[in-house]
Amino acid sequence: MSQRTFSIVKPDAVRKGHTGAILAKIEEAGFKIVSIKKMSLTDEQAQGFYHVHSERPFFKDLTKFMSSGPIFPMVLEKDNAIADLRKLMGATNPANAEEGTIRKQFAASIEENAIHGSDAEDTAAFEIGYFFAGYEVK
Numbered sequence: 001m002s003q004r005t006f007s008i009v010k011p012d013a014v015r016k017g018h019t020g021a022i023l024a025k026i027e028e029a030g031f032k033i034v035s036i037k038k039m040s041l042t043d044e045q046a047q048g049f050y051h052v053h054s055e056r057p058f059f060k061d062l063t064k065f066m067s068s069g070p071i072f073p074m075v076l077e078k079d080n081a082i083a084d085l086r087k088l089m090g091a092t093n094p095a096n097a098e099e100g101t102i103r104k105q106f107a108a109s110i111e112e113n114a115i116h117g118s119d120a121e122d123t124a125a126f127e128i129g130y131f132f133a134g135y136e137v138k
């Protein structure tokens, strides 16, 4: 069944000029881009987005990184979108990511790992609403 998920091309990948190649992989995998924009986050906005990680030791570095430059947040749609995007992304640590995944190809480290993808239906709904108004994702 058709499902929506939320993704971000992270600041490291944008800085390195990998946005187009990452979007091409996403489209080739059958995802429809429902909505996309270029923007930068403040540290406070990044904290709100990653609030589930607020107690983790890497939280401060993570929000500093996510607010370090432009990102491309987007809403994606396809059958089984949430799980299929996670698969296409590869493991959080690119050292463990499978061949052919976005993180294997474009991520530099466990933190600067090129792409975000929602991990469940409830987080996808929260994350889409955090970045896009209802009229932008009709």
Ligand code: RTP
Binding pocket: 053, 058, 062, 091, 092, 110, 111, 112, 113, 115, 116, 117, 118, 119
């Ligand atoms: P994401 O939420 O960005 O899609 O990544 P994920 O599910 O694969 O990983 P998650 O555990 O949710 O962690 C969120 C992001 O925090 C950074 N991180 N750094 N230094 C570290 O040990 C560490 N662990 C995680 C990464 O940028 C990760 O994607």
Ligand code: MG
Binding pocket: 117, 119
């Ligand atoms: Mg996550």
